[in-house]
Amino acid sequence: MRNISSVLGRFTKGITLSFLMLFAIHSTSQAQDVKEGETLFKANCTTCHKVDRKVTGPALAGMSERHSEEWLVSWIRNSQAMIKAGDPAAVAIYEEYNKLAMTAFTQFSDDQIKNIIAYVKAEEVKLAEKANTPGGGEAGATGSSDANTWMIVGLIGLVVVTVLVIVILNRVIRSLENVILNNQAAILEAEAKNEEYTENKFAKFAKAFVKNKKLVGFAVLMLVALLAVGGWKTMWNIGVHEGYQPVQPIKFSHQIHAGVNQIECQYCHGGAFKSKNASIPSANVCMNCHNTVTAADHYDGELSPEIAKIYRALDYNPDTKEYGNNPKPIEWVRIHNLPDFAYFNHSQHVVVAGVECQTCHGPIENMEEVYQYSPLTMKWCVDCHKETEVNVDNKYYDDLIAAHEKLKKGEKVTAAMMGGLECGKCHY
């Protein structure tokens, strides 16, 4: 199978290559520079366009079939002017994309724009080639289809092995039955002896054990020690959730977002700067990127099931890009849970003390699934507070020292100077 498909793949590749060559000759005859088009495209167009799919603007594949080259050139140069002039095709696109204006590129020459169009055409051919060649084209899906063939081969193997085992066992049973039939009397005798023997063995052992006071003492000691150690450990771990890794409603990977994508922690957990809570981001923060990022490359062009959960929570329709009015909250499972009698403030630690998130939360940027890294016990807090030096080089401590100097000089301090006249001191 594999051989045939690779031969086929080579064959089609050869055909497409020659086709590409033809295309290249054809395009050079028009003096279009695909290379320059690529540079221009990547510098100016990728913000809103992709060849194969709709982003902010339409997918560009097939645009040369939809419109003439002259039309495209004048659209790219200044689409707004065309819309104002009332060109029906231009107005239709403008309306379809909710009156979103495309950047005008008046600085481009006709040739430059034609180069961009040529580049888009070349990309289209590459895409078509990808989709048609069995070898390269299904590259995206090979992972899953490979897994499927392995599974089928494995299942067949399993069935064969099972049948073999059944046949062998049947034979064994038959021969054993024969043996029993031939030696019934001898077996009965032996069984009786065996019972007597085992009974004797256990009784003897137990009696000897009880008689040996030292051994009994040792065994009891061991048991007590074991229970004590186990009990001690268990007791100290009551209410300590170190290593707690609950299953979350969405398989959100911090490794991808904070690690590979290098998104700052506070981008999502902005509360860590400003408040007691580090805050779980609302789904609109997810949508800053996931209005565009659907991970479709890994799901055969379909939306990722995990990203679909965000859309469902927001009642968002990715096709029309509209929000419905039936949102449902994502019920994340809280991992770090301080008892309500202990006060902890994130902003105090992150902003004032400048503590890194990883100091308490561990290597979050490598965690595919988050777990509680620190024990969050009082001892753990106290140990860190004993070692951490306070940065006294700031206005608060300058004021404090100045106030002390005043006191030393014998200046009087009144309640009013300490905020004793503020309304809220009495009328709260």
Add this chain to the structure above:
Amino acid sequence: MKENMLAMNKKSFLGTVCAAVALTAILSACGDGKTRSTGWEFARNMYDPIAFNPDQPNKNFADGITAQTPPDGTTPIGFERFEFANTVEDYERAGRELVNPLIVTAENLKQGEALFHTYCTVCHGVDGKGDGPITQDRSVEDSRGKRQLENFPPPPSFHKSTGSMSSRGGLMSDLTDGKIYHTIFYGLNSMGSYASQVSPEERWKVVMYVHELQKK
């Protein structure tokens, strides 16, 4: 022979102890220390707050959420109204009428830079050139194997030297206070609204820092 075993000379005694210790050590080293359960808890009610945390379910509201969105027409503390609509006309009007209320100081610029790096760098790049990490080719290796991640469409550069165009006309390096503020508030094209993440004062600090990048 059995009597011998029970008499337990010193050697076999020591051997038993060693075996017991080794077994305990091996058993206690099992697992990677991660668990799906919180384990035993004492007085769970001391962990749960009496008042509602924002992320807790709440039966007092029809939708069951504690963190209610403010009613229409109200302004949260620390926020202010932005009297411009999300239209091209109001974008242009904001560009003409709005001026950064903060003065350019070293401290404001430093805070603007820090905010830019937290909220904008991911796409716009450390230097505002539109080459943030999520616009570049990159791959991840995890329990699902090694795979390429999707690239986010790169935004245009702020730099004067690049001469990139804004999709609403004009050079990116010519964007005025109000236009940048309007875009932070409403988002544009692939960019989402940052109104919920960045307060008005912080937005103006970011605007101030973007002007620094435009000079490059």
